[in-house]
Amino acid sequence: MKSMRRRDLLHATGAALLAPQLAAFQAGRPAPSSEKKIRMGVVGGGFGAQFSFHEHPNCTVTAVTDLREDRRAKLQQVYRCDTAYASLDEMLARERRLDAVAIFSGAIDHARHVEACMRRGLHVYCAVPICQSLEEAARLKEIKEKTGLRYMMGETSVYRPGCIHARGLNDSGAIGEIFYSEISYYHDRGDLAALVEDKKSRFYEPDGSKSWRWGLAPMHYPTHCTGFVVGVTNERIKSVSALGWGTRHPYLTENRYQNPFWNESALMETDRGHMVRCNVFWLVGEDGERANWYGSNGTLYMANAGRHGDLWSERLKGAKPVKYPDYLKDPMIPESMRHASGHGGSHVFLSAEFVNALVEDREPFVDIYKALAMMAPGLVAHQSAMRGGERLKVPDFDRA
Ligand SMILES: NC(=O)c1ccc[n+]([C@@H]2O[C@H](COP(=O)([O-])OP(=O)(O)OC[C@H]3O[C@@H](n4cnc5c(N)ncnc54)[C@H](O)[C@@H]3O)[C@@H](O)[C@H]2O)c1
Incomplete structure (x- = not known):
């Protein structure tokens, strides 16, 4: 058997500790117990209105943005958030309280939007896909490694x-x-x-x-x-x-x-x-x-x-x-988030994993x-x- 590489050690979720016949494998690393609060911004009120970051005891959605007024209002209502901006650029320029941003803009804008957030020193969650070209892929890897910030792709x-x-x-x-x-x-x-x-x-x-x-x-x-x-x-x-x-x-x-x-x-x-x-x-x-x-x-x-x-x-x-x-x-799921959600129930897992990782100061599962x-x-x-x-x-x- 091959020796475990660093990347595989980070990948393992603890499932190997359980007997296979139990068929009760762990979904991820347990939620941490901490007082820390992550302050998040959410971008894009279509698919982006289906997540549960705000239900995590260690997270508050501080600001939301969409180019469309109806979608801004939807985001404010879902995430119980008072502050809305007319664009991501405006949010990044004016909002000083953020630790992280969750991006749900159109697929072809992801790489550009992730880069803009990381250049502002913010951790990033982004819906799939991560990018649209190999050049964008190389640039994102470079900026992640330069800044040391966390990135997670929301693969359902x-x-x-x-x-x-x-x-x-x-x-x-x-x-x-x-x-x-x-x-x-x-x-x-x-x-x-x-x-x-x-x-x-x-x-x-x-x-x-x-x-x-x-x-x-x-x-x-x-x-x-x-x-x-x-x-x-x-x-x-x-x-x-x-x-x-x-x-x-x-x-x-x-x-x-x-x-x-x-x-x-x-x-x-x-x-x-x-x-x-x-x-x-x-x-x-x-x-x-x-x-x-x-x-x-x-x-x-x-x-x-x-x-x-x-x-x-x-x-x-x-x-x-x-x-x-x-x-x-x-x-891995805090009690307040234990409810049905979209794409095979994955939305609450993705929301929890991103916040858990930031609280624990570690890479998320889909880094x-x-x-x-x-x-x-x-x-x-x-x-x-x-x-x-x-x-x-x-x-x-x-x-x-
Ligand atoms: N299973 C999955 O993982 C899954 C499912 C659905 C969608 N998605 C992904 O989620 C993303 C969003 O999907 P959607 O259906 O809501 O797309 P969409 O095009 O309907 O919505 C994108 C939203 O982002 C907003 N936006 C774009 N640029 C912005 C900016 N600069 N500032 C503020 N807001 C901005 C737009 O106004 C729009 O409302 C897509 O990238 C899609 O690939 C993933």
Whole structure:
């Protein structure tokens, strides 16, 4: 067995301490007991209005911002916050009370917004994806290392019950060596005529211009998939070969990204010689974010579009349904946050982990290195698909 690298020690959540047959793996490190208060700003009142930072006993949402007045009001109401600013720039210029910022602006603005916050000396939580180019990836790593501030990417997949369980099966050794993973993110764009005509949909801004979502390359949004590999075994994907498929539709012929694909599928190789099949599809009769992990002792299947529950199929013993424990009772979640939340219940876990990490002055579970390890393979997969499947190396963004 390989010796544990520093990055793997940081990754381990304590699951290995528990007997696998209990199937009660820990979701993360327990919430600290402390009087410390983190003062946060929240940016973006669409998806950003679904989180629970303010319910954490060690956190107050001090200020919120959105370019849209209706969304500012929503953020103020959700986070019970008196102070609102008309833009992130204004918040950074005028608000002196912040320790950290949670960013939920459009995907193509993340790298720029993260950088602006870190340059102001603030820790950052940011929704996925972390960036949109390898150049942005390198810059974010550099600024994080220069400032020593904390960065966390809010990848929802890593706190889905199936993923928490897979991490536990891996850490405890119960699944054996995971030699192959099938990771999928299916998010159908719906009626193709309405996609063009319905100017009220999320593919348009309120002024009728196209939003950042319009035409985004599937593999430029890979982390709901790659989170199931990096967030389970902490492997790194080192090479990728991908293909794409598209049709003639304005979504593909008239987008700012020159992306011609609805769907992209990649075969990836990890730094431990393992295989990964990764699909991100925007046009498909299917939905969801899920994985199947194939280990030398057994296979864990996440539910397929609600058609069956998750299954654990142990070699020589056969398949049976998996019954997960009530992960809301996990010690990483303060009592005040133990309620249902979006994306498989992950929102409260993400909110808790960010605040817990800042209180404990440690890196959050999905730190900058994991975030870039989830992101870079997708960026390279899209390049590969544009080059007809050429196998390409994925750059390493780990700590030197
Ligand atoms: N499962 C997941 O992890 C998941 C799910 C949904 C969305 N997301 C991510 O969350 C982010 C937000 O999603 P959304 O659907 O709300 O997107 P959106 O485009 O509807 O909302 C972005 C909001 O950010 C605001 N904004 C942009 N620039 C700003 C600035 N400079 N100052 C203040 N406010 C600014 C906009 O006014 C807008 O209201 C996206 O990046 C998306 O990728 C992740």
